[in-house]
Amino acid sequence: MGGKDHDINIEFLNRLLYHREELSGEEIESWLSSENNRKLLDEAAMYNRALCSFKYVSAKEKEKERLRLMNRIKSPGKQLFRWVGYAASILILVSAGLVFYMSSSDNRPEQLSIQEKINPGEFKAELVLPDGKKILLAAKEAYVDSSKGVVVKNDQTNGLVYSKNDASTDKSEKTYHTLKVPLGGFYPLLLSDGTKVWLNAGSELKYPVEFNGEVRDVYLHGEAYFEVMKDKIPFVVNLEDSRIEVLGTSFNVNAYKGDDNIFATLKSGSIAFYSEKEKIKTVIKPGQQLKMNANSGETFVRDVDVNTYTSWTEGIFNFNEMNLDEIMKIIARWYQVDVVFRDEKIRYDEYYGKMPMYSDIEDVLRKIEMSGNVKYKLEGKMLTITESKNGIN
Amino acid sequence: MLNNPFDKRYFEVLFDAHFEDLMTFVYGYVRDNEISKDIVHDAYMALWNRREILDTSLSPKAYLYKLARNMALNYLRHQKVVLTNEQSIITHEKEVRQDMDDYDKSLDLLAMYVKKLPEKQREVINKCFVEGKMYKEIADDLGISINTVKTHLKRAILYLRSELR
Numbered sequence: 001m002g003g004k005d006h007d008i009n010i011e012f013l014n015r016l017l018y019h020r021e022e023l024s025g026e027e028i029e030s031w032l033s034s035e036n037n038r039k040l041l042d043e044a045a046m047y048n049r050a051l052c053s054f055k056y057v058s059a060k061e062k063e064k065e066r067l068r069l070m071n072r073i074k075s076p077g078k079q080l081f082r083w084v085g086y087a088a089s090i091l092i093l094v095s096a097g098l099v100f101y102m103s104s105s106d107n108r109p110e111q112l113s114i115q116e117k118i119n120p121g122e123f124k125a126e127l128v129l130p131d132g133k134k135i136l137l138a139a140k141e142a143y144v145d146s147s148k149g150v151v152v153k154n155d156q157t158n159g160l161v162y163s164k165n166d167a168s169t170d171k172s173e174k175t176y177h178t179l180k181v182p183l184g185g186f187y188p189l190l191l192s193d194g195t196k197v198w199l200n201a202g203s204e205l206k207y208p209v210e211f212n213g214e215v216r217d218v219y220l221h222g223e224a225y226f227e228v229m230k231d232k233i234p235f236v237v238n239l240e241d242s243r244i245e246v247l248g249t250s251f252n253v254n255a256y257k258g259d260d261n262i263f264a265t266l267k268s269g270s271i272a273f274y275s276e277k278e279k280i281k282t283v284i285k286p287g288q289q290l291k292m293n294a295n296s297g298e299t300f301v302r303d304v305d306v307n308t309y310t311s312w313t314e315g316i317f318n319f320n321e322m323n324l325d326e327i328m329k330i331i332a333r334w335y336q337v338d339v340v341f342r343d344e345k346i347r348y349d350e351y352y353g354k355m356p357m358y359s360d361i362e363d364v365l366r367k368i369e370m371s372g373n374v375k376y377k378l379e380g381k382m383l384t385i386t387e388s389k390n391g392i393n
Numbered sequence: 394m395l396n397n398p399f400d401k402r403y404f405e406v407l408f409d410a411h412f413e414d415l416m417t418f419v420y421g422y423v424r425d426n427e428i429s430k431d432i433v434h435d436a437y438m439a440l441w442n443r444r445e446i447l448d449t450s451l452s453p454k455a456y457l458y459k460l461a462r463n464m465a466l467n468y469l470r471h472q473k474v475v476l477t478n479e480q481s482i483i484t485h486e487k488e489v490r491q492d493m494d495d496y497d498k499s500l501d502l503l504a505m506y507v508k509k510l511p512e513k514q515r516e517v518i519n520k521c522f523v524e525g526k527m528y529k530e531i532a533d534d535l536g537i538s539i540n541t542v543k544t545h546l547k548r549a550i551l552y553l554r555s556e557l558r
Contacts, residue, residue: 010521010546011528016469017424018525028470038466043550045421046496047522050503057416061430066408069434073401073441316406354406358452362498363410 009040017044118361118381121201121334125187127160128178137187150192150210152177159188162209174208181222184336186312191218194229198313201333202256223254225313228269242292245272252309259329265289265309275299317355317364323348324374328385335361336381343387346374399444407453408437414497415461422465424525432468436460458496499557506556514549517542 012031015022031037057065127135127143135143137154145152149165160179181187181199189197192210199205203222216235228235230248237244239255239262249269255262264273266284273282273290277297284290289304304321311318312330319327325347328339334357341347349372355364365376369388377384412433419429439460440453447456507515516535520526532539 014521014525014527020469025470032466032470041422041466042462043554044522045418046500046503047507047518047553048421048424049417050500051507051519051523057413062412065412065430065434066405069408069437070401070405072438073404314403316403353409355410356403356406356453359410359454363454366497367410 009037010044013037013040013044016041118335118337118378119184120358120361121184121186123159123187124182124185125160125199126180126182128180130175130177152209158190161190162192163190164192164210174210174212176206176208178204178206180204183333188313193231193235195235196227198225200224200312220253220255222256223252223312225252225310226250240294241276241297243274243276245274246270250310252306254309256329260294262292262294263289263309264292265304265306267306267310273299311354312357315357317357317359319351319353319355321350321352323350324368324372324385327351327368328383331361331364331383337361337378337383338381339383339385341385343385346372346385346387349373399447404437404441404444407440407457411454411457415457417500418458418496419461419465422462423468428468432461432464435464502557503553506553510549510552513537514545514552517545518549521546 009031016028016031020028032041123138125137127137129135137143137160143152143154143160151161151163151165153161153163155161179187179189179199181201181203183202185201187199189199189205191197191207193216195216197205197218200223203220203224205224206219208217211233214233216231216233217238218236219238221240224237226235226237226246227250228246228248232247235246235248237246237253239253240257242255242262244251244253244264246269249271250267251269251271252265252267253263254265264271264284266286266288268286270286271284273284273292274280275282275292275297278299280299282290282299282301284301287303287306288301289306289309290299290301292299308318308320308322317330325341328341331337332339351368351372353367353371355367362378365378365383368374369376373388375386375388377386415433415436416426416429419432420426423429423432436457440447440456443456447453507518510518513535517531520531520534526534528539528542531542535542
């Protein structure tokens with residue numbers, strides 16, 4: 001690269017950034033038409049942000065901006081662009097951006113190999129048939145089976161779908177399928193009675209291909225959100241040492257093997273929770289969460305914000321009122337990392353915040369770091385959480 | 394990724410997750426807080442208006458950064474001139490740039506490498522990129538010649554470039 005050109009460009013760059021009024025449109029256009037110059041501008045933008053004694057946007061400003069934005073999307077049709085030419089260019093820019101992004105990721109193989117890339121979870125699961133045969137499911141593939149009067153389809157929007165074929169009334173023995181979602185996975189499922197289930201990472205659900213008899217029974221390990229189709233026949237979610245009975249309702253169950261507690265959170269309708277060790281039945285109402293101690297079988301009920309426990313079905317991490325211990329369990333399952341707490345006392349600090357679940361793991365961890373008294377260190381798949389020494393508390 | 398609905402709730406989560414970082418990003422290009430707000434606002438609006446037809450291979454975050462950078466570049470141009478040649482905007486975007494998903498990480502790295510620079514180089518870099526001073530002003534401030542300013546700048550930039558590769 002020519003040293004001379006380089007010098008001139010930096011001087012021009014600062015005139016562009018701070019004294020634009022001195023420059024003619026042609027000068028600007030011609031300078032920006034060079035790829036090297038645009039690269040220099042990108043660098044300058046980055047240097048400025050990296051070196052500037054960092055000024056965060058205040059929470060008040062952010063709220064103002066949020067309101068302005070949310071108000072605007074309520075009234076479609078009003079598109080006021082502040083700079084001439086915006087509206088016309090945006091359409092093109094977005095599609096051009098696509099090309100640009102894809103080619104840029106193709107051209108960076110060396111960056112990826114430096115550290116093992118940690119990916120967020122994705123749409124994937126394994127279906128286990130009665131004969132032990134396993135079928136890998138991803139959003140695009142279509143597994144179709146229509147034996148025994150039930151059609152089984154797999155598609156991109158609904159996940160795995162079981163639909164009853166009315167012509168057949170097979171009252172013979174029930175056949176069960178098992179849907180296993182690995183760590184770093186997520187899968188929706190529509191059962192033959194119309195009940196919708198979302199299975200979260202590291203979970204499995206066993207269910208009959210067709211429901212018949214006196215009970216609609218399913219067996220869960222892990223986390224699932226149910227929207228149960230109303231019916232006279234009770235729907236029963238069997239868990240370890242407990243079960244949940246409902247008629248028609250929406251609720252989230254979190255019952256991972258090895259966790260200290262099982263949680264059932266009710267969005268609508270009502271559910272009856274049976275703890276087998278304690279031999280008690282507890283009925284909870286919408287907005288309530290039942291917690292059962294996995295060892296003793298003891299149950300507790302409290303009021304919660306239900307959205308916190310169901311937004312994962314919409315691709316949103318919602319950490320409101322969750323403690324770091326719960327948050328890290330979610331992160332470990334979604335990003336397939338191992339979490340180690342160096343300092344125990346931070347484990348039960350509560351956090352607030354939402355993040356899209358497609359986020360890079362480091363973005364999520366940085367947000368947590370910024371809002372709490374913790375520091376994280378990510379080495380390969382090992383995530384270490386320590387107390388931050390320069391914290392205020 | 395997940396077949397979640399791109400609704401207002403989701404949009405608000407995207408706002409919460411990326412607003413501050415986008416402000417930071419855009420400020421680097423336009424050096425004005427109010428303009429940055431407007432650009433970030435417009436980038437979100439453009440994302441919202443395209444929500445039905447988003448390509449799922451690209452994260453909303455990457456969309457937002459691309460839109461915001463394009464808008465910032467346009468702002469730099471439109472201050473003086475209304476660009477009518479759409480073709481030139483497209484060609485501008487074909488260049489290969491660093492992946493936006495790594496932007497925040499790169500900022501941290503950069504700040505770290507700048508600390509490793511010799512003191513004079515660091516001062517020159519600061520005056521040039523943070524304070525936006527011209528060579529002459531930097532030379533006067535530090536009591537060195539314009540040529541020395543240029544040499545410091547060039548060395549510092551080449552070093553930082555090589556470290557950030």
